[in-house]
Amino acid sequence: MDKKLDLLQGTLDLMVLQTLAAMGPQHGYGVARRIEQISGDKIILNQGTIYAALVRLQQRRLIKAEWGTSDNNRRARYYSLTARGRKQLEERATNWQRIASVMDRIFDQPAAEEPNK
Amino acid sequence: MTSWIYRMSARIGALFQKSRLDRELKEELAAHIDLATEENIRRGMDPAAARRQALREFGSRDSAMELHRQTRGLPVLENFIQDVRHAISVLTRRPLLLATTTLSIAIGVGLNVAVYSVLQRVLFDAEIAVGEPEGVVNIGPGFSYPNYEDLRDSGAVANLAARQTSSLTWRNGDATSTASARVVSANFFDVIGVRPLYGEAFGSQNMAGGIDMAGRVVVAYEFWQQRLGGSRATIGQTLSLNGWPYVVVGVLSKGFYSMVGPMVTADVYVPISERVATALNDCRAAQFDLIGRQSNAMTREQTLAALRVAAQRLESQFPEANRGLGRNLTVSPVGAMTMLVSPQVRRAVLTAAAALYLLAGLVLLTACMNVAGMLAARAIERGSEISIRMALGATRGRIIQQLLAESLVIAALGCAAGAALWIAGATAIPNMAVLADAGMHVAPGPLPFLYCLALTILVTVCCGLAPAVTANHIQPGVGLKPRQAGFQIRRWTLGRSLVAGQVAVCFVLLTGASVLLVSLLRQQVTDPGFDVAHTISIQMRLPTAAQGPQALPRSFTGLGSMVETLPGVESVTCVRFPPLAFLPVSARVHHADSNRDGAFTADLYPVGPQYFETMGIPLDRGRDFNDEDLRLASANETAGVINRTFAERYFRETDPIGRRLVIEEREIGQDRVVRIVGVARDSKLRSLNEDRHPVFYVPEASRSLIVRVSGGTGVAARTLERMFADREPGAVVTVSPMESQLALALRPARMGAAVLLALGGIGVVLAMIGLQGIIAYTVARRTFEIGIRVALGATRTAIMRMVFSDTFLVLGVGSFAGSLLSFALVGALRPLLAADQRLTNPLPLLGVLTLLLIAGLAVSLRPARRAAKVDPMTALRKE
Numbered sequence: 001m002d003k004k005l006d007l008l009q010g011t012l013d014l015m016v017l018q019t020l021a022a023m024g025p026q027h028g029y030g031v032a033r034r035i036e037q038i039s040g041d042k043i044i045l046n047q048g049t050i051y052a053a054l055v056r057l058q059q060r061r062l063i064k065a066e067w068g069t070s071d072n073n074r075r076a077r078y079y080s081l082t083a084r085g086r087k088q089l090e091e092r093a094t095n096w097q098r099i100a101s102v103m104d105r106i107f108d109q110p111a112a113e114e115p116n117k
Numbered sequence: 118m119t120s121w122i123y124r125m126s127a128r129i130g131a132l133f134q135k136s137r138l139d140r141e142l143k144e145e146l147a148a149h150i151d152l153a154t155e156e157n158i159r160r161g162m163d164p165a166a167a168r169r170q171a172l173r174e175f176g177s178r179d180s181a182m183e184l185h186r187q188t189r190g191l192p193v194l195e196n197f198i199q200d201v202r203h204a205i206s207v208l209t210r211r212p213l214l215l216a217t218t219t220l221s222i223a224i225g226v227g228l229n230v231a232v233y234s235v236l237q238r239v240l241f242d243a244e245i246a247v248g249e250p251e252g253v254v255n256i257g258p259g260f261s262y263p264n265y266e267d268l269r270d271s272g273a274v275a276n277l278a279a280r281q282t283s284s285l286t287w288r289n290g291d292a293t294s295t296a297s298a299r300v301v302s303a304n305f306f307d308v309i310g311v312r313p314l315y316g317e318a319f320g321s322q323n324m325a326g327g328i329d330m331a332g333r334v335v336v337a338y339e340f341w342q343q344r345l346g347g348s349r350a351t352i353g354q355t356l357s358l359n360g361w362p363y364v365v366v367g368v369l370s371k372g373f374y375s376m377v378g379p380m381v382t383a384d385v386y387v388p389i390s391e392r393v394a395t396a397l398n399d400c401r402a403a404q405f406d407l408i409g410r411q412s413n414a415m416t417r418e419q420t421l422a423a424l425r426v427a428a429q430r431l432e433s434q435f436p437e438a439n440r441g442l443g444r445n446l447t448v449s450p451v452g453a454m455t456m457l458v459s460p461q462v463r464r465a466v467l468t469a470a471a472a473l474y475l476l477a478g479l480v481l482l483t484a485c486m487n488v489a490g491m492l493a494a495r496a497i498e499r500g501s502e503i504s505i506r507m508a509l510g511a512t513r514g515r516i517i518q519q520l521l522a523e524s525l526v527i528a529a530l531g532c533a534a535g536a537a538l539w540i541a542g543a544t545a546i547p548n549m550a551v552l553a554d555a556g557m558h559v560a561p562g563p564l565p566f567l568y569c570l571a572l573t574i575l576v577t578v579c580c581g582l583a584p585a586v587t588a589n590h591i592q593p594g595v596g597l598k599p600r601q602a603g604f605q606i607r608r609w610t611l612g613r614s615l616v617a618g619q620v621a622v623c624f625v626l627l628t629g630a631s632v633l634l635v636s637l638l639r640q641q642v643t644d645p646g647f648d649v650a651h652t653i654s655i656q657m658r659l660p661t662a663a664q665g666p667q668a669l670p671r672s673f674t675g676l677g678s679m680v681e682t683l684p685g686v687e688s689v690t691c692v693r694f695p696p697l698a699f700l701p702v703s704a705r706v707h708h709a710d711s712n713r714d715g716a717f718t719a720d721l722y723p724v725g726p727q728y729f730e731t732m733g734i735p736l737d738r739g740r741d742f743n744d745e746d747l748r749l750a751s752a753n754e755t756a757g758v759i760n761r762t763f764a765e766r767y768f769r770e771t772d773p774i775g776r777r778l779v780i781e782e783r784e785i786g787q788d789r790v791v792r793i794v795g796v797a798r799d800s801k802l803r804s805l806n807e808d809r810h811p812v813f814y815v816p817e818a819s820r821s822l823i824v825r826v827s828g829g830t831g832v833a834a835r836t837l838e839r840m841f842a843d844r845e846p847g848a849v850v851t852v853s854p855m856e857s858q859l860a861l862a863l864r865p866a867r868m869g870a871a872v873l874l875a876l877g878g879i880g881v882v883l884a885m886i887g888l889q890g891i892i893a894y895t896v897a898r899r900t901f902e903i904g905i906r907v908a909l910g911a912t913r914t915a916i917m918r919m920v921f922s923d924t925f926l927v928l929g930v931g932s933f934a935g936s937l938l939s940f941a942l943v944g945a946l947r948p949l950l951a952a953d954q955r956l957t958n959p960l961p962l963l964g965v966l967t968l969l970l971i972a973g974l975a976v977s978l979r980p981a982r983r984a985a986k987v988d989p990m991t992a993l994r995k996e
Binding site: 027028029030032033046047048049051052055056058059060061070072074075076077 | 120123124127128141142144145146148149151152153155156174175176177178180181184185187188189
């Protein structure tokens with residue numbers, strides 16, 4: 001089923017997983033903000049959509065959630081990777097990199113000259 | 118796969134924690150905005166701008182929540198649950214609507230389930246819970262005991278059992294009653310593969326305790342529970358059956374029963390022996406049904422072929438007794454109409470079943486139409502609401518889904534209530550006095566749950582279709598505009614067709630009932646042709662073990678002379694069946710001087726000496742039967758009496774006395790020559806409404822007596838009853854004056870009329886509820902129009918006439934359709950009617966029409982009054 005996810009959705013999920021792996025437990029706002037920052041604000045994320053991704057990842061047991069307190073004493077829900085999520089991230093990251101490098105090579109080919117008519 | 122299951126369960130789980138999850142999500146989103154605002158403030162924005170910025174970056178909170186919900190739950194199911202919840206809250210706000218619709222459906226469904234479970238028992242469940250039923254076959258048409266033994270030992274089938282339906286006397290303390298019984302061969306339970314719940318089946322020959330095989334009895338679960346106390350200690354106890362002691366060796370499990378007649382299950386199972394069966398050595402007494410277990414890998418055809426070979430061997434050994442044994446042999450799977458072996462009986466039962474189903478279906482249909490009408494009216498009422506919702510983006514499918522949810526709620530409630538009605542009925546039915554009098558132990562089947570479920574779906578669709586169609590015509594946004602003046606009202610709407618349909622159905626039911634009532638009235642004044650006031654019928658079932666010198670004689674001669682000595686008794690005779698008991702035996706008869714080709718059919722009625730004198734039937738010519746005729750009854754040539762119709766039809770001008778006739782008796786395989794000694798006046802034999810038909814009386818001794826007394830039959834009946842009880846307490850003797858026999862004969866027609874009347878009554882009430890709804894609704898919609906009419910000078914009477922004309926239109930259309938349909942139904946009632954009753958009698962139709970008109974006027978009186986009171990100024994201002 002995982003393979004059938006459409007690219008954009010799959011991409012967001014992967015970004016969330018990687019963000020959590022890099023930053024450790026994080027609340028929804030933190031994840032959304034981090035993705036925006038890393039992308040140099042190139043991804044225009046409707047921050048609200050992050051929560052659907054978070055619930056989806058929870059259902060797949062890739063991340064887990066706990067209520068915690070933020071630095072300035074605000075109650076918030078903290079998400080963290082599960083062991084399963086870490087494994088999944090590795091697999092998918094490798095896969096992603098392979099696809100990306102193949103795509104790079106394909107686009108690196110010199111354009112053929114226009115054949116004469 | 119496991120992760121899929123986990124995800125599904127998480128999604129389903131989310132449905133049940135909706136409010137908690139929503140609360141948490143809200144809190145989480147609020148935290149998100151706060152965190153973002155704080156960060157913006159740190160970056161130097163003023164608080165208000167910081168919050169605006171945070172909100173803008175977040176996007177729509179509603180759509181985020183909706184997306185979240187869709188991801189975590191199951192949107193389709195959630196919508197459905199929401200619809201049902203909405204429907205429940207909408208319906209509970211209209212308790213009257215809810216109650217009426219639920220009640221209508223409950224009545225329809227209850228009736229339907231009742232008919233279904235009864236028919237299931239009668240038609241298909243003749244013998245259930247047979248172990249591995251594939252291998253078990255019924256073998257017909259009927260075999261004598263010696264033939265059974267030979268076929269069993271022939272090895273044509275792996276194991277072969279014989280069974281017979283019987284009724285035994287059961288002496289329990291001081292009371293004696295009958296127990297319906299299966300008289301079976303000892304291997305019966307092995308063949309059908311059934312193990313008792315407690316104890317064992319007949320077991321092996323040398324059973325512990327030394328109880329001999331003929332003295333063992335296995336009892337049915339219901340009998341054990343209801344009549345024997347239902348304790349484990351029953352095993353080993355002794356029952357007195359037919360005067361013999363029987364030891365209970367086993368109790369069957371609840372699921373197993375064996376039908377011995379329509380809706381009658383066997384109470385006890387006893388092994389075949391002289392104590393419970395007769396003529397076991399007679400090769401001609403084809404009295405046992407066989408049931409066999411095929412050898413593995415044999416098809417039914419192969420079994421049939423093997424049995425035929427064995428049967429043909431028997432035929433060649435005993436050609437006299439076994440003519441046609443192999444040819445007539447049949448093999449059929451168990452389960453389907455086992456006991457309805459005769460095609461006539463099967464056809465009659467199937468016709469009755471179809472008619473019952475049709476009636477129950479019609480009532481359910483009326484109920485559905487009623488509910489559909491009410492829901493459709495509501496859909497129109499809510500038209501503006503619906504059109505606004507459509508304008509806001511709800512799809513038609515979604516709207517229709519919501520309307521269907523309403524009909525689903527009603528259907529589910531109605532079906533549950535209907536099932537409850539049936540359960541209540543099913544517990545009450547077995548205790549009904551009518552059935553107990555008729556000697557029927559009725560065991561209705563368990564509630565057919567799947568059938569109820571199917572009905573619920575059917576009812577949902579039937580009820581929801583009309584409102585859905587109505588809603589489908591609604592245009593989005595129309596409700597936003599000011600309402601158009603009510604001039605576009607169509608004269609004929611879907612709602613009206615539905616009410617007219619209901620009127621048609623109850624018209625049919627009531628016409629049927631009135632036709633039966635007319636027939637009943639006619640039958641009540643019909644002269645049965647014999648003396649009812651001075652005759653008493655006595656049925657007896659004597660134990661095979663007669664005890665003591667006071668025991669009743671076993672022969673007619675003995676019984677007859679015993680009864681004759683009583684004071685007040687004028688004469689005694691006997692009959693094979695009492696008259697008017699719907700038990701005919703017909704035979705092919707031909708003149709002795711012609712051959713078989715000239716044969717005709719006549720009813721054969723075996724009676725005792727002095728039959729005509731006792732019954733008070735005058736003889737046109739010749740003489741009554743006497744004792745000498747009875748003594749010679751089994752001789753090659755016997756005496757016979759024919760009725761007047763027989764004489765007129767087959768002897769015309771000539772004198773039948775002294776002429777000889779040949780009765781072809783297929784059962785015995787031997788023809789019988791009869792010399793006519795008398796011609797009797799016609800009398801009713803099978804039923805009161807039978808046609809004149811030829812009847813042939815022959816002498817035969819039996820223990821079913823008819824006694825003629827000089828005084829009143831009531832006192833004499835009690836005297837006789839006491840005398841029999843004193844003489845032999847172990848016998849079951851029923852003494853009933855012929856008048857009650859007459860009432861018994863009227864019972865089918867009476868019950869039919871009662872059922873049709875009750876159904877028709879229910880139908881009328883339902884239809885009138887629908888009619889009032891539709892008329893009141895029309896009046897409400899036409900208030901504006903009525904206001905204009907009144908303003909233009911229409912009188913109150915004219916307005917009321919206008920409303921009533923609506924009523925008449927609906928009633929007229931319904932009645933017209935109903936009268937067409939009722940011709941079809943009345944045809945089906947034919948068997949219950951007198952032969953010469955005209956089916957096209959307009960009187961019942963007119964009566965029903967009048968009744969419907971009066972009821973229709975009564976229910977439309979209030980809406981009509983309301984219409985007449987419309988004040989033109991108020992009405993016009995409102996629009």
